[in-house]
Amino acid sequence: MNDGTLYGVGLGPGDPELVTVKAARLIGAADVVAYHCARHGRSVARSIAEPYLRGDQVEEQLVYPVTTEVTDHPGGYEGAMEEFYEAAAARLIAHLSAGRDVVLLAEGDPLFYSSYMHMHKRISGRFATVIVPGVTSVSAASAALAMPLVEGDDVLTVLPGTLGREQLADRLRGTGAAAIMKISRGYADVRAALKDCGRLDQAYYVERASGGRRQVIERAGDVDPAAVPYMSLVIIAGAEAAGHPVPASPGPDGERDTGPGRVDVVGLGPGGRDWLTPQAAAALAAADDLVGYAPYVDRVPPNPRQRRHGSDNRVEAQRAEFALDLALRGRRVAVVSSGDPGVFAMASVVLEAAAADSRFAGIPVAVVPGITAAQAVAALAGAPLGHDYVTLSLSDRLKPWAVIARRLAAAAAGDFAIAIYNPASRSRRQQLADARALLLTHRDAATPVVVGRAVGTDDQQVTVTTLRELDPAQVDMSCLVIVGSSQSRVVRDSSGAARVITPRRYPG
Ligand code: SAH
Numbered sequence: 001m002n003d004g005t006l007y008g009v010g011l012g013p014g015d016p017e018l019v020t021v022k023a024a025r026l027i028g029a030a031d032v033v034a035y036h037c038a039r040h041g042r043s044v045a046r047s048i049a050e051p052y053l054r055g056d057q058v059e060e061q062l063v064y065p066v067t068t069e070v071t072d073h074p075g076g077y078e079g080a081m082e083e084f085y086e087a088a089a090a091r092l093i094a095h096l097s098a099g100r101d102v103v104l105l106a107e108g109d110p111l112f113y114s115s116y117m118h119m120h121k122r123i124s125g126r127f128a129t130v131i132v133p134g135v136t137s138v139s140a141a142s143a144a145l146a147m148p149l150v151e152g153d154d155v156l157t158v159l160p161g162t163l164g165r166e167q168l169a170d171r172l173r174g175t176g177a178a179a180i181m182k183i184s185r186g187y188a189d190v191r192a193a194l195k196d197c198g199r200l201d202q203a204y205y206v207e208r209a210s211g212g213r214r215q216v217i218e219r220a221g222d223v224d225p226a227a228v229p230y231m232s233l234v235i236i237a238g239a240e241a242a243g244h245p246v247p248a249s250p251g252p253d254g255e256r257d258t259g260p261g262r263v264d265v266v267g268l269g270p271g272g273r274d275w276l277t278p279q280a281a282a283a284l285a286a287a288d289d290l291v292g293y294a295p296y297v298d299r300v301p302p303n304p305r306q307r308r309h310g311s312d313n314r315v316e317a318q319r320a321e322f323a324l325d326l327a328l329r330g331r332r333v334a335v336v337s338s339g340d341p342g343v344f345a346m347a348s349v350v351l352e353a354a355a356a357d358s359r360f361a362g363i364p365v366a367v368v369p370g371i372t373a374a375q376a377v378a379a380l381a382g383a384p385l386g387h388d389y390v391t392l393s394l395s396d397r398l399k400p401w402a403v404i405a406r407r408l409a410a411a412a413a414g415d416f417a418i419a420i421y422n423p424a425s426r427s428r429r430q431q432l433a434d435a436r437a438l439l440l441t442h443r444d445a446a447t448p449v450v451v452g453r454a455v456g457t458d459d460q461q462v463t464v465t466t467l468r469e470l471d472p473a474q475v476d477m478s479c480l481v482i483v484g485s486s487q488s489r490v491v492r493d494s495s496g497a498a499r500v501i502t503p504r505r506y507p508g
Contacts, residue, residue: 002030005094006127007103008110008120010134011048014210014231019048019134026132031100034060038116044231045105060095060102062088062119090121097126098381109134113160113181138179141235144217146181147204150177161190161234170194176238183232187225190234194220199236207232212338215303221473247352261288261327263363265341265350266334268299271456283368287334288417291323294347296336316346320353324360339373342391360445372421373480377452380462382491382499384450384482387506388416394431401431408435412442417488417502418446420481424472430482434470439483443467448500449492450482451475464490464498 007026012018023083027049029032041061065073073080095102110116110131123129140473141150150156154495157175158393159168161183171176172193183190203220208231225453246437262493264283269275282456284290287306290297294310302308311319322332337345349369354360378385390411395405411418418439423432439447445468453461467483477483 003127004098004100004102006092006096006119006123006129007101007132008106008129008133009049009103009265010106010109010219011045012113012135012210013137013140014044014048014049016051018140018210019052020134021134023132024052025237027105028054029101030057030060030103032060032064032092032095032102032103032359034102035105036062036088037066038064043105045107046062048107049105051062058095058100061092062091070088071276083221085118089119089324092119092123093126094124094154106134109136112136124480137181137209137231138235141204141206141233141380143181143207144209144215145204145235147235147237149232149235150238156238161186165189165193165196169192169196171498172197172199172236178236180209180234184230187223187228191220191223191225191439194234194236203236204233205232205234209233231502242489261329261331262328263323263331263335263350263354263365264368265335265365266336266343266345266368267340267396268296268336268338269340269371269456270339270373270376271299271454271460275376275456277368277370280370282332283366284336286332288331289333290318290325290331291326291335292336295339300334300336316349319355321357322348323350323358324354324363326367327363328359337370338371338373339376341367341496342369343372343374343391343444344395352449373421373452373455374482376455377450377462377480379480380420380452380455381450381482382462383499384448384488385417385419385482386502386504387485387487388412389419389502390416391419391421393421394424394435395428396431404431404440408438409442412439415487416484417485418483422473422477423479423481425477429472432470432475436458436467436470436472440467443483443486447486448484448488448499452480454478455480464500 006032009023009026011023033049033053035043035045061221065080071099073083075082076369082335092102104116104119106114106116108114120129122308154176156172156179159171159178159180163171168190180190180267191200194203200221204216205220205223208214208215208435219255264287266280266283268280284300289309291301293313297308297310301325309322321337326333335346335350339345341347350365354363356363374385392411394404420435445466447455447466447467449467449470451463451465453459455462459484484500485502487506488500490498490500493499
């Protein structure tokens with residue numbers, strides 16, 4: 001049997017789209033996927049590779065024994081690490097000897113300040129080894145800055161921030177451009193060195209340089225040394241390249257606009273997680289800001305990364321403009337509606353606001369559909385909307401009652417089943433009684449009627465009644481009313497529950 005091959009696969013700086021085609025292919029084809037991680041088991045490298053994993057591959061977690069330099073190993077920190085690397089290499093070697101190909105994941109590039117090297121040194125002499133280069137954080141950071149890094153005769157120096165203040169300042173004096181890596185522990189020294197050599201003003205700090213939403217760009221002088229994470233570096237442009245302006249200045253709270261934002265108008269469904277589509281859940285998870293009528297915003301589980309803007313029910317146009325303004329500043333905004341956003345809800349309001357102001361011309365607006373109340377109530381009652389039906393809102397807040405009455409009469413005359421949204425509210429008490437009276441001039445008093453209240457929530461209630469017995473006093477704004485056609489009828493299921501059916505056939 002042939003030995004397996006070791007692949008040292010660079011994954012780039014974090015954005016799954018910056019994984020090379022070759023890396024993605026090899027990850028998908030590997031027998032064994034290995035990665036280093038701390039004791040908590042989470043691995044940045046694995047999360048970047050996730051979209052390309054097959055799901056049935058052996059995963060080898062190489063779990064670091066210590067993440068700080070405190071250990072009771074007789075050889076101290078060095079001894080503990082040496083033992084760990086030997087054991088990890090032995091595990092990979094066992095796979096390779098058994099003929100299995102091993103992909104060892106590395107963030108960025110595998111041969112650029114990467115823990116991959118410890119395995120490479122121990123294995124590459126004995127087994128075939130292939131390195132797949134990755135986009136380094138240096139390239140990702142200068143791309144994030146959209147700043148020319150080196151031009152013409154500029155020299156680029158890559159420095160570990162751990163060199164100490166004096167050495168760093170010396171090296172910085174002797175170079176044009178510089179990238180300073182590993183700055184999380186000694187940022188105060190890095191900043192002092194930049195100041196010593198008079199280059200602090202030209203230096204930029206970049207955190208999570210993958211173009212993702214958590215990317216941060218700041219002037220190096222403005223950074224709090226206590227808040228510098230591991231995934232960060234400092235970039236200084238070379239003398240020639242430094243003549244170019246840095247295009248975008250850091251935005252509020254250090255979060256830079258990483259390109260235009262966007263607005264998703266998201267339907268939450270009538271209530272409950274089961275009635276939220278995966279697409280809607282994904283749009284909510286990706287959002288930086290949630291905008292909507294406060295009770296709807298409250299239905300989205302809290303995420304500390306997000307800002308929530310709940311508002312009154314009556315300010316739809318301002319709410320839409322507010323959302324578009326946020327997007328203009330680079331934010332990804334989810335405007336939430338209950339049910340479907342296109343049914344008496346925010347989708348048309350947002351699209352109108354976007355079209356009304358040329359400032360918003362470049363902002364993508366997507367409508368993410370949801371299960372509308374009519375479908376949800378109908379499903380719980382049987383199939384009352386099984387034939388042609390009309391969707392009608394009884395609210396006269398945005399259209400005159402005369403129009404509502406005319407449409408209701410037309411729907412009744414056309415013998416449509418009718419799904420009535422906004423049948424009543426605390427202040428609108430008369431409309432449903434008037435609608436019922438009007439419908440009774442066209443329909444039999446025994447016509448089945450369904451009243452669904454807060455369906456999909458814990459307070460859900462579905463009542464099957466008739467046009468004669470419908471009591472408007474029992475209906476409020478959390479209800480949807482379905483009035484059957486002349487063909488709708490009620491059957492009882494085995495448990496005795498009423499099922500409303502509007503057949504697909506129509507006589508004549
Ligand atoms: N966009 C929503 C409708 C907004 S209009 C949708 O597609 O469902 C608000 C009206 O929708 C309410 O007055 C009520 O008639 C109906 N509605 C919304 N959610 C409901 C629910 N969970 N149960 C019953 N009716 C609901």
